[in-house]
Amino acid sequence: MRYMLTYDLMETMRNTNQWLGATAAAFGSYPVTGLAPHPFFKLMSAWGEVTERSFARMVAKPDWGISTVVGEDGRDHVVTVTPELEKPFGDLIRFNVTGRPEKPRRILLVAPMSGHYATLMRSTVTSLLPDAEVWVTDWHNARDIPVSEGKFDIEDYTLYLADFMRHLGPDTHVIAVCQPAPLALAATAYLAAEEPKAQPATLTLIGGPIDPDAAATDVTDFGRRVTMGQLEELAIQRVGFKYAGVGRMVYPGLLQLASFVSMNADRHAQAFSEQILRAAKGEAGDHDKHNKFYDEYFAVMDMTSEFYLSTVHRIFKRRDIARNDFEVDGVKVDIGAITDVAVKIVEGENDDISAPGQCLAALDLLTGLPDEKKASHLEPGAGHYGIFAGKSWRNNIRPLVLNFIDANSRKTGAPKRQPKLKAVGSDEGPTPV
Structure with a gap:
C-alpha cells in the first residue's frame, strides 16, 4: 500500500x-x-x-501532428491515423494518406517502450510517409490499463510484435529502434519456427541492445551494478486512485523522468x-x-513492472538474446532459424545508450542467414537520437534503409529510386538540449 x-x-x-x-x-x-x-x-x-x-x-500524450503529405502530383494529401489492431497494452496504428495510390513499400516501425510515447518517432514517420505505407506500434500508458487485463512482460511484447507482423504479411519491412531491437529479432525468429510465411521481408535494427556486454555504457553499467531486489524496491510503485490502472505495479513515468533529467541536470x-x-x-x-523539445521529452508513460524488470533481468543481466537462449511462452526461440529475412544493422559512432557493437552482435546470431542478406552501417559522428530521427537519419541513414528495403522486397514493382518528396504540417521532433 x-x-x-x-x-x-x-x-x-x-x-x-x-x-x-x-x-x-x-x-x-x-x-x-x-x-x-x-x-x-x-x-x-x-x-x-x-x-x-x-x-x-x-x-498529456502528445499528438502526432502530421496533417498532410505532398504527393508526386504536387498536391497535399490529408493524413489520418487509425488503429488497425487494438490490444490492451498497445495498438497497431496506420497512417493513411488519402487520395494517393498505395505505395509498394510497407513499413512497420516498432517504437520503443522505454518511458516515452510512440510520438517520439514523429520525425521518423514524417520522413518515411512520402515514400511508403507506414504502421507504428502505439504502446499504451500502463497507468490507464486495468489490472484485470493481466500482465505484460517482454514475452508478451514479443508475441504482440509477432501478431503485428503476421497481420501485415510477408511483404512487410520492419524497422525497430533502440529498446525493441532484440525483441523484434526474437519475434522474427519465433515466426521463422512457428509460421515461416508470416516473416517480414526485411528487418532493420537501429541502435538496440542485442548484446549489452559488447560495448559498455552507463546504461549497461547500471544494469550490472544494481541487483533486481534493489531495482524492485527503488523503482516499482502501485498506480494510485486517479487512474484506471489503480493497483497495477509499474515503473512510474514521473520517476523515469527524474532519472532522465538527472543525467543532464x-x-x-x-x-x-x-x-x-x-x-x-x-x-x-x-x-x-x-x-x-520539452513537450515530447516531458510526456512520459508508466511501464508495467514486469516489463521493466524482465527487460533488465533477461536482456541486460542474463543476456538471453545475446546467448540465443530466449524463450517465449515456453517455446525456445532460435535466432539461427531466420534464413530468409534480410537484416540490416544501423549504429551511431557516438551513441552513448547503445554503443557500437551492441546491435551489430545480431549478425553473429544469424547463423542460418546467408551473408548476402546481412548488412550493417556505422554512422560517423552520430549519437543515439540522430540515427533514427536527426540529421544523420534524414541525410544518410534513411536513403540507405530504403535502398536496402527495395533490394530485398518480395513484392514485384518496388521502386528502384526514392522520389524527392516531403511531409508537411509536422514537427521535426525533439532536438537534443
Whole structure:
C-alpha cells in the first residue's frame, strides 16, 4: 500500500507545481501589476508560464501532428491515423494518406517502450510517409490499463510484435529502434519456427541492445551494478486512485523522468533559465525550439513492472538474446532459424545508450542467414537520437534503409529510386538540449 501512497504523492507534487505555475502566471500578468512596471512581475509571469506548461505536459500524450503529405502530383494529401489492431497494452496504428495510390513499400516501425510515447518517432514517420505505407506500434500508458487485463512482460511484447507482423504479411519491412531491437529479432525468429510465411521481408535494427556486454555504457553499467531486489524496491510503485490502472505495479513515468533529467541536470537547468528570460522578454513562442523539445521529452508513460524488470533481468543481466537462449511462452526461440529475412544493422559512432557493437552482435546470431542478406552501417559522428530521427537519419541513414528495403522486397514493382518528396504540417521532433 505504501507504494500506492508514494505514487499518489508524486502526482500530488506534480499537480501542485502545475497549480503554482498557473497562479504565478496569473498574478504576474494581473492588470493591477501594471501600476508598478517592475521587471519582477514579468519574471514571475514568465516563470509561472514555463512551470505550468512543464508540469502539465507530464501527463498529456502528445499528438502526432502530421496533417498532410505532398504527393508526386504536387498536391497535399490529408493524413489520418487509425488503429488497425487494438490490444490492451498497445495498438497497431496506420497512417493513411488519402487520395494517393498505395505505395509498394510497407513499413512497420516498432517504437520503443522505454518511458516515452510512440510520438517520439514523429520525425521518423514524417520522413518515411512520402515514400511508403507506414504502421507504428502505439504502446499504451500502463497507468490507464486495468489490472484485470493481466500482465505484460517482454514475452508478451514479443508475441504482440509477432501478431503485428503476421497481420501485415510477408511483404512487410520492419524497422525497430533502440529498446525493441532484440525483441523484434526474437519475434522474427519465433515466426521463422512457428509460421515461416508470416516473416517480414526485411528487418532493420537501429541502435538496440542485442548484446549489452559488447560495448559498455552507463546504461549497461547500471544494469550490472544494481541487483533486481534493489531495482524492485527503488523503482516499482502501485498506480494510485486517479487512474484506471489503480493497483497495477509499474515503473512510474514521473520517476523515469527524474532519472532522465538527472543525467543532464545542468543543461536542463540552463535551458529552462533561458526560456524564462525569453518568455519575460516576449520572445518565447508556443511552438519554439524549447517547447517542441520539452513537450515530447516531458510526456512520459508508466511501464508495467514486469516489463521493466524482465527487460533488465533477461536482456541486460542474463543476456538471453545475446546467448540465443530466449524463450517465449515456453517455446525456445532460435535466432539461427531466420534464413530468409534480410537484416540490416544501423549504429551511431557516438551513441552513448547503445554503443557500437551492441546491435551489430545480431549478425553473429544469424547463423542460418546467408551473408548476402546481412548488412550493417556505422554512422560517423552520430549519437543515439540522430540515427533514427536527426540529421544523420534524414541525410544518410534513411536513403540507405530504403535502398536496402527495395533490394530485398518480395513484392514485384518496388521502386528502384526514392522520389524527392516531403511531409508537411509536422514537427521535426525533439532536438537534443
